[in-house]
Amino acid sequence: xxxxxxxxxxxxxxxxxxxxxxxxxxxxxxxxxxxxxxxxxxxxxxxxxxxxxxxxxxxxxxxxxxxxxxxxxxxxxxxxxxxxxxxxxxxxxxxxxxxxxxxxxxxxxxxxxxxxxxxxxxxxxxxxxxxxxxxxxxxxxxxxxxx
Amino acid sequence: xxxxxxxxxxxxxxxxxxxxxxxxxxxxxxxxxxxxxxxxxxxxxxxxxxxxxxxxxxxxxxxxxxxxxxxxxxxxxxxxxxxxxxxxxxxxxxxxxxxxxxxxxxxxxxxxxxxxxxxxxxxxxxxxxxxxxxxxxxxxxxxxxxx
Numbered sequence: 001x002x003x004x005x006x007x008x009x010x011x012x013x014x015x016x017x018x019x020x021x022x023x024x025x026x027x028x029x030x031x032x033x034x035x036x037x038x039x040x041x042x043x044x045x046x047x048x049x050x051x052x053x054x055x056x057x058x059x060x061x062x063x064x065x066x067x068x069x070x071x072x073x074x075x076x077x078x079x080x081x082x083x084x085x086x087x088x089x090x091x092x093x094x095x096x097x098x099x100x101x102x103x104x105x106x107x108x109x110x111x112x113x114x115x116x117x118x119x120x121x122x123x124x125x126x127x128x129x130x131x132x133x134x135x136x137x138x139x140x141x142x143x144x145x146x147x
Numbered sequence: 148x149x150x151x152x153x154x155x156x157x158x159x160x161x162x163x164x165x166x167x168x169x170x171x172x173x174x175x176x177x178x179x180x181x182x183x184x185x186x187x188x189x190x191x192x193x194x195x196x197x198x199x200x201x202x203x204x205x206x207x208x209x210x211x212x213x214x215x216x217x218x219x220x221x222x223x224x225x226x227x228x229x230x231x232x233x234x235x236x237x238x239x240x241x242x243x244x245x246x247x248x249x250x251x252x253x254x255x256x257x258x259x260x261x262x263x264x265x266x267x268x269x270x271x272x273x274x275x276x277x278x279x280x281x282x283x284x285x286x287x288x289x290x291x292x293x294x
Binding site: 017022043048053061082 | 163164165166169170189190191192193194195199200201202204205206208209212225227228229230231232233234235238
């Protein structure tokens, strides 16, 4: 996607969710299948100088939320998170980068059908936080879209 | 606990974890059994005007982290989170207030024994976010202390 589109998406997040500004969240890339969000370590570090767990879970949550928002392409849709779980495998010692992939075709079709039929549908998404080719954090969440 | 102690704990969080300043986190109370952290809605709202899921999970994470830090009473201990799960039951339409209780005596004794013997121990903690007498968010996390 072009840079203007990424900056516009970023501006939308910053306007709607002020904590994303404080975290310095940027949309690094989106190719229609994978979204990467990024935030610098400095405003997101903890007492040990590595990424704060709360920032990591906030960034992973945002990645899932933003992916669904981009896939739906409907800015009037309300997207909320119902539940999530996160596993912190390794400390993140640099910039925070959250990767979230589009779900498989079958899961997406089920979601689209439910969405069209009822105006409310949920989707299970998986995201990771990577640092230097290592998966440091694994996140799973259930997101709900409501028309 | 006296107000000076609460303000000092708050200053420690703000100094060590800068996102807590951006979130406006305050230590509302700590009586030796229950810790309450608080943050205003304004810097923590989402696109729907309710509390952002990422802020809610960050505040619950901080409540668990702070409770363990207060119970241990050892500022040299490193505390990290290993995993957590969170369930968002109802939107939070006002200030975010996270409640975290000290674990039962048995769990605490197991933790203390492990900590004394090995300098590393983990503890499972439960926290909730309440608004107007309603439990809006339920959080569980495993925290690890390392000497």
